[in-house]
Amino acid sequence: MSSSDSPHYAYHVEWSPEDGEYVATSVEFGPALSxxxxxxxxxxxxxxxxxxxxxxxxxxxxxxxxxxxxxxxGLAP
Incomplete structure (x- = not known):
């Protein structure tokens, strides 16, 4: 699979003090994927x-x- 299979998903990256690393997630997939x-x-x-x-x-x-x-x-430009 390539990243072109997921071009419109919303992503979030934040520092995780617990993990000592940045954690990235997808809004649509929730915490199941990080x-x-x-x-x-x-x-x-x-x-x-x-x-x-x-x-x-x-x-x-x-x-x-x-x-x-x-x-x-209603959300797409």
């Missing part, structure tokens, strides 16, 4: 790749794929 890294940019890259993998896995198994918040009615 990526830790000492570098915030790498944390973001990691979650984007993880979401792309998850979307591919869901698609391959015929499971519902979360709709990106940005694509929901």
């Amino acid at each position: 990526h830790l890294d000492l570098d915030p940019v790498e944390a973001m890259r990691g979650i984007v790749d993880l979401v792309a993998w998850a979307v591919g896995d869901l698609r391959a198994n015929g499971e519902p794929i979360p709709q990106p918040i940005a694509d929901r009615a």
Whole structure:
């Protein structure tokens, strides 16, 4: 999977004092998916790749794929 499989998802990166690293999450996937890294940019890259993998896995198994918040009615430009 490539990051192009998850272009419209909303992501969040913040420092985690508990982990001593940045934690990146996807709003649509919630805390079920996260990526830790000492570098915030790498944390973001990691979650984007993880979401792309998850979307591919869901698609391959015929499971519902979360709709990106940005694509929901009234939120897209």
